[in-house]
Structure formats: structure tokens, C-alpha cells
Amino acid sequence: MLALAWANLTHHKLRTALSALAVGIGIMLMLVSRGLADGSLAEVNQRMQSVNAELVILPAQDNIIFTNGAPFRASHERRLLTLSDAHGPLATAVIPVFFGQVQMGGQQQRLFGVDPAQMPLFLASYRVVAGELFDRASAFADRVRAGATAPASMSDPAYAAYIADGLELVIDERLQRVGNYQLGDQVQIMGQVFRIVGIIETGVAGRVFAPLQTLREIVVAGEPTASMYFVKLRPGLDAAATADRFQSEFAADVRVELKSEYGHLLRASFASVSLYLNASSGVALAACFLFILLTMYTMVIERTREIGILKSLGVTRLGLVRLSVHEALLISLGGVAIGLALAYGVRALLAVIKPLLTVDFGGDDWLIAVLVGVAGGTLSALYPGYRAARLDPAVALSRE
Amino acid sequence: MNDALMIDVAGLHHAYTHGAVVEPVLHGLQLQVRRGEFVVIMGPSGCGKTTLLNVLGLMLTPTQAERLCIAGRDTRGLSDADRTALRRAALGFVFQRFNLLPTLNVRGNVGLPLRLRGAVADGQVDRLIERVGLSAYAHKKPAYLSVGQQQRVAIARAVVGAPALLLADEPTGNLDSANASAILELLSELHREQGQTVVMITHNEQLAIKADRVLHMRDGCFVD
Numbered sequence: 001m002l003a004l005a006w007a008n009l010t011h012h013k014l015r016t017a018l019s020a021l022a023v024g025i026g027i028m029l030m031l032v033s034r035g036l037a038d039g040s041l042a043e044v045n046q047r048m049q050s051v052n053a054e055l056v057i058l059p060a061q062d063n064i065i066f067t068n069g070a071p072f073r074a075s076h077e078r079r080l081l082t083l084s085d086a087h088g089p090l091a092t093a094v095i096p097v098f099f100g101q102v103q104m105g106g107q108q109q110r111l112f113g114v115d116p117a118q119m120p121l122f123l124a125s126y127r128v129v130a131g132e133l134f135d136r137a138s139a140f141a142d143r144v145r146a147g148a149t150a151p152a153s154m155s156d157p158a159y160a161a162y163i164a165d166g167l168e169l170v171i172d173e174r175l176q177r178v179g180n181y182q183l184g185d186q187v188q189i190m191g192q193v194f195r196i197v198g199i200i201e202t203g204v205a206g207r208v209f210a211p212l213q214t215l216r217e218i219v220v221a222g223e224p225t226a227s228m229y230f231v232k233l234r235p236g237l238d239a240a241a242t243a244d245r246f247q248s249e250f251a252a253d254v255r256v257e258l259k260s261e262y263g264h265l266l267r268a269s270f271a272s273v274s275l276y277l278n279a280s281s282g283v284a285l286a287a288c289f290l291f292i293l294l295t296m297y298t299m300v301i302e303r304t305r306e307i308g309i310l311k312s313l314g315v316t317r318l319g320l321v322r323l324s325v326h327e328a329l330l331i332s333l334g335g336v337a338i339g340l341a342l343a344y345g346v347r348a349l350l351a352v353i354k355p356l357l358t359v360d361f362g363g364d365d366w367l368i369a370v371l372v373g374v375a376g377g378t379l380s381a382l383y384p385g386y387r388a389a390r391l392d393p394a395v396a397l398s399r400e
Numbered sequence: 401m402n403d404a405l406m407i408d409v410a411g412l413h414h415a416y417t418h419g420a421v422v423e424p425v426l427h428g429l430q431l432q433v434r435r436g437e438f439v440v441i442m443g444p445s446g447c448g449k450t451t452l453l454n455v456l457g458l459m460l461t462p463t464q465a466e467r468l469c470i471a472g473r474d475t476r477g478l479s480d481a482d483r484t485a486l487r488r489a490a491l492g493f494v495f496q497r498f499n500l501l502p503t504l505n506v507r508g509n510v511g512l513p514l515r516l517r518g519a520v521a522d523g524q525v526d527r528l529i530e531r532v533g534l535s536a537y538a539h540k541k542p543a544y545l546s547v548g549q550q551q552r553v554a555i556a557r558a559v560v561g562a563p564a565l566l567l568a569d570e571p572t573g574n575l576d577s578a579n580a581s582a583i584l585e586l587l588s589e590l591h592r593e594q595g596q597t598v599v600m601i602t603h604n605e606q607l608a609i610k611a612d613r614v615l616h617m618r619d620g621c622f623v624d
Contacts, residue, residue: 003515004504011503309499312459313513313557314488316481393459397499 023335
């Protein structure tokens with residue numbers, strides 16, 4: 001029956017190719033949207049894991065993907081630093097991060113505002129490949145820590161002189177390569193001109209770093225606020241138990257999580273977007289399989305006489321359904337192969353035109369593509385197969 | 401049930417229903433065909449020959465039959481699956497319009513009944529193709545064959561599984577006289593060689609001379 005199905009399909013090459021292409025486009029859409037989501041989330045999580053800390057402190061109600069602004073105040077940082085047990089403070093370092101946005105490398109980037117003095121905790125084992133981890137910004141941060149204050153008005157000429165040392169950026173190699181940035185290049189951020197002073201290996205938490213004190217000055221007039229904290233614990237402490245201890249110290253609007261859980265939090269925050277992506281892919285795939293159903297149904301209508309011949313030769317009703325399913329499965333599996341090829345092609349294309357996007361195809365994506373193809377092909381063949389099976393052989397043979 | 405009979409039919413009625421209109425076609429037919437017999441049924445168009453052949457071929461369930469034994473089995477009350485199985489195992493068809501599958505080549509068409517039975521062809525498909533003189537066309541699809549060649553392929557397909565009963569519905573109806581004679585010769589040779597029971601419908605009196613028996617139909621009945 002498989003040979004007969006194959007013969008039927010190759011007899012209508014163009015129709016078969018178009019049907020397989022339709023399935024392929026649906027599979028490609030599904031794989032690329034999943035791959036983009038998975039790749040981006042995995043990359044962000046992997047980069048966050050590089051920070052030398054065990055806990056993350058996040059605003060409880062916020063979607064962590066879109067965490068911006070600075071909901072945490074100085075009092076939060078003080079409590080994180082002072083919470084102790086009999087052996088002393090639980091945290092050896094509290095690392096505030098102030099998030100902003102910057103347009104670099106052809107797309108929006110999350111700007112990590114970090115204290116220059118704490119940059120080594122972000123760098124961990126990654127190297128500085130050019131320039132340095134901030135230059136004059138370190139001195140600017142020191143002045144702010146020592147109590148220096150900015151002139152009241154940003155239009156005051158003294159303000160520009162005050163903040164000038166803090167207008168520095170450190171970027172990673174991937175962004176440097178994509179944007180063809182060089183040390184000393186200037187980037188406009190929130191009305192100020194920043195200068196690239198360092199390039200670090202790809203893999204650190206952010207692609208773009210600016211001094212925490214500078215962002216605070218520009219956005220919240222120097223208030224010591226933060227978007228989130230990383231907390232490095234005293235060696236020997238149980239991270240999960242300590243996270244619970246921290247959590248009990250804060251109100252419900254603060255969320256204390258293990259850094260190792262950040263990936264799950266990302267996925268949870270992305271759930272609604274995933275739902276939308278899956279729904280879109282599902283609709284696209286349903287349309288593709290309706291195309292197959294229509295193709296198979298048309299074939300049944302066109303081949304009424306052939307179905308009569310097969311029945312006269314002793315093909316059972318189930319055999320005709322199987323024939324229809326085999327044909328649809330061959331189209332679907334061909335579509336899966338085309339879809340995989342297209343998906344890898346799109347990934348290669350994105351690597352050229354949007355190199356900062358990460359498309360990740362896992363082994364389960366292949367499996368899902370095949371399962372979707374098999375299930376969709378089978379379902380879309382059942383009704384046409386049923387129609388074929390119900391045909392009366394004598395009537396079918398009398399059709400023109 | 402008489403084992404010497406390939407076909408044993410009595411009180412066979414059939415009527416087609418088109419909405420509220422009932423059109424009787426077969427009127428209490430009685431037919432007995434011995435195993436190995438070559439029977440020709442003749443009659444004008446619309447007299448019910450093809451309907452009778454469809455009933456004998458288990459492709460049409462008659463409105464009423466007192467007895468309907470085909471290949472030694474009472475087929476009344478058989479399920480669709482059982483009728484299909486009996487058709488696959490014991491019957492072969494040759495149609496006026498050949499009814500070859502256009503998607504398969506000559507070898508594929510001839511070998512299909514064996515494949516459907518799950519049988520191994522074991523060279524018999526090629527031998528039969530050679531027997532009907534189409535070895536050179538074994539890889540051709542029907543569209544590339546003449547009508548005479550297509551009917552020879554159809555005959556090869558009908559007999560490849562050595563069915564006990566071969567039903568032929570005007571097999572020469574679409575052929576010129578030369579091809580018609582060749583096809584009839586082929587059918588009678590195969591009948592002699594394989595000993596199958598053959599029931600053939602034809603309009604052509606001259607073609608009936610090869611038959612053991614000629615039956616005439618008119619208005620849904622056999623006539624003397």
C-alpha cells in the first residue's frame with residue numbers, strides 16, 4: 001500500500017510538492033518561533049548564571065524579562081547587607097543592578113548599570129579583551145560614594161562636567177563585532193554621550209554595562225535605587241535556606257530566588273508570550289494540514305474511479321483509509337524534512353542579518369516536528385479516507 | 401450448495417432507487433455456471449447485463465436473492481469485509497474501459513492483486529506480461545499504451561492471481577475488430593490453460609463462438 005501511495009504522489013508531483021511545502025512552512029514557523037524563544041531565554045539565563053552570586057532579589061510582581069526602572073531603595077540594600085546569624089552577615093556582597101535600555105547593534109539592548117567596583121563579580125572567569133573595566137568612571141563612582149552631589153539642573157554647565165567621567169560603556173565581543181564598535185566610539189543614551197572604554201568576552205550577564213552611579217544620576221537624580229540585586233553569600237551557607245531567610249525579612253513585593261532558578265523564572269515570565277507563539281504556530285500548522293486535507297479530499301474526488309478499481313481488486317475499506325493516511329503521511333514527512341531545512345536556513349539567515357538573535361533547535365524540536373507531522377498528516381487523511389472507503393465500488397466504477 | 405457450480409443464483413432481483421423512483425433491472429434471474437465453464441451473456445444495452453455482472457462480482461448487493469452462491473459460498477448476508485475478501489481471493493475482472501491504475505506501470509498494475517493478497521510474485525508477473533506480449537512495455541504507464549495493449553494488461557491483472565471466476569464486461573467493446581479478436585483469443589487461451597470459469601458480457605455475436613454456452617438477456621431476464 002505504501003508503494004501505491006508513493007506512486008499516487010509521484011504521479012501528481014506539483015500538487016504533492018506544494019502540499020509538502022505548505023507543511024514545511026508551518027513546521028518552519030513553529031521551529032523558528034520556538035527556537036528563537038528557547039535560544040534567547042537560554043542565552044539570557046546562561047549569561048546570568050555567570051555572575052558570581054547565589055541569590056537574585058527581584059520585584060515580586062514584575063515579569064522579570066521586562067524588569068526596568070528601580071523599585072528597590074537603599075533600605076533594601078542595607079537589610080540585605082546587615083541580615084546576620086551567629087557567625088556574622090549572611091551576604092558577603094550585595095550587587096545592585098540598574099536596568100536601562102540602549103539601541104546598539106541594530107536592536108534594543110538591556111543596559112546593565114553596575115558599580116565599577118563590582119564588575120569583577122560579573123566578569124567571573126571571562127576576560128577583558130580590549131580596554132578596561134571602566135576608566136574614569138571608577139573615580140566618578142568613588143566620588144559619588146564619598147558624597148559628591150550633582151548640580152540641581154541638568155542644563156547647568158557644571159552638570160556636564162560633573163557627570164562626564166561617568167559616561168563610559170563596557171560591551172561584549174559579540175555586540176562589538178555585530179555593531180563594528182571600537183574603543184572610544186560614542187553612543188547616545190538618554191540624552192548623554194557615552195564612550196566605549198572596554199570590550200569583554202561574550203558570556204557575561206549583560207552585553208552593555210554602564211556605571212550604576214551614572215544611570216542613577218541620569219534617571220533618578222542620584223537616588224540609590226536598583227532594579228534587582230545579586231547576593232553573594234558567605235561560604236558554607238545553604239543557599240535555599242538562606243533565600244527563605246531573606247524572603248522572610250521582606251514584604252511580599254520582594255522576591256528572593258536562587259540564581260540557579262533564574263531560567264525557570266524566565267520561562268514563567270515568557271509563558272504568555274510562549275502561549276501566543278504556540279497559538280500562532282498552531283494556527284499556521286492547522287492551515288497547512290487543512291491544505292493537506294483539501295489535497296487528499298480532491299484526490300478522492302478525482303480518483304473515484306481508481307478507488308472503484310481498487311475495491312474491485314479486493315482492497316478493504318480499512319485499506320483505503322490506510323492508503324489515504326500513507327499518502328498524507330508521506331506528504332507530511334516530506335513537509336517535516338522541508339520544514340527542518342527551511343528552519344536551519346532561516347537560522348543561518350538570521351545569523352547574518354540579525355546576529356544578536358540566538359535561535360536554538362534542541363533535539364526535542366526535531367521530535368516535536370516529526371510528531372506534529374505524523375499527527376497532522378494522519379488526522380488530515382482520515383476524512384478523505386473515510387469518504388473513499390464509503391464509496392460503492394459499482395457506482396465508483398461507473399463514474400467518468 | 402452444489403460444489404460443481406461456480407455460480408448458483410436463483411430468484412435474483414435488483415432495482416435501482418433514485419429518490420422516489422424505483423427502477424427494476426433484474427427480474428428473478430436464475431443462473432447456474434459450472435466450474436471451468438466459459439459463458440457468454442449477450443443482450444441489448446440496458447437489459448441488466450452489467451448489473452448482473454456487478455452482483456456476481458460482489459460489487460453490488462441485490463435487492464433480493466433466493467440463492468446467491470459464488471465460488472462455493474453463499475454470499476447473502478456477508479459483511480462488506482467478507483465480500484471484499486472473497487472478491488480478492490476468488491474473482492478477477494476485465495472491464496470494457498480497462499480500468500488500469502494510471503499511477504502504476506504495467507508491472508505494477510499486473511502485480512497489484514498479488515501484492516494485495518500479500519503474495520510473493522516470484523516471477524509470475526513477468527511471465528504473464530511476457531505471455532500477453534508486453535515485456536517491452538513492462539515499465540510503461542497505461543497512458544503510453546495503445547487500447548489493445550491496455551486491455552491485455554487488464555487481462556493479465558485479472559488472471560495473475562489465478563482467480564476461480566473471471567468476469568469480463570464487454571472486454572472488446574472499446575477495441576477495433578483486429579484487437580477484439582486478439583483479446584478474445586487471449587481470453588480463451590488463458591481459459592484453456594488455467595481452467596478458470598469465465599463469464600463474459602459482449603454485444604458481438606461473432607465473439608461468442610468461443611464460449612461453451614451463450615445466454616441472452618432482455619429486460620432483466622434470460623430468454624431462450
